[in-house]
Amino acid sequence: NAGVTQTPKFRILKIGQSMTLQCTQDMNHNYMYWYRQDPGMGLKLIYYSVGAGITDKGEVPNGYNVSRSTTEDFPLRLELAAPSQTSVYFCASSLAGGRDTQYFGPGTRLTVL
């Protein structure tokens, strides 16, 4: 099992550009999450999904969109990138939600200039 994989590892964007951060898990987990971690801060929840076709906003959803067309994939879309979106983005998955262990990917380091 590869677990949770994320691509790309690093990316530099110009202000106003858009991109999609990819996340795939091979553990057949129902729940998937996107977090961002700013320097010196904890992780903050952007969006989550409880299954294919179902997504919901977390604490900091503005400027992002998600979709969940399959159990395995949970891409995060940034439209009109802004410097405030410079962060490290982590995708996670769990089998059964809040109580269950979340497994994290290695992260994508994004810089918006």
Added chain:
Amino acid sequence: DQQVKQNSPSLSVQEGRISILNCDYTNSMFDYFLWYKKYPAEGPTFLISISSIKDKNEDGRFTVFLNKSAKHLSLHIVPSQPGDSAVYFCAASSYSGGGADGLTFGKGTHLIIQP
């Protein structure tokens, strides 16, 4: 407003001694707590958890203590080893909406184990 607080950004402990990492929370709806460990350039990995119905949970060298009245938990590592050097995040969850919500994280404590 930070709901999960880790007030020590860093902690230095000698190898073989006990490491104690602290965490405070303000949201009384939290009823499940977790510790995650993170190495540089990697994602966080789960370490240990505790439900609010317990006050202690042990797993090998790691023990988590929960004091609900004080809204405080701590992670004890005994004995500390060089491989324990990492950033430790305290996280909390509340069983609302079926428990689907993500975790609320503290800012982390960087533990440095000195030889």
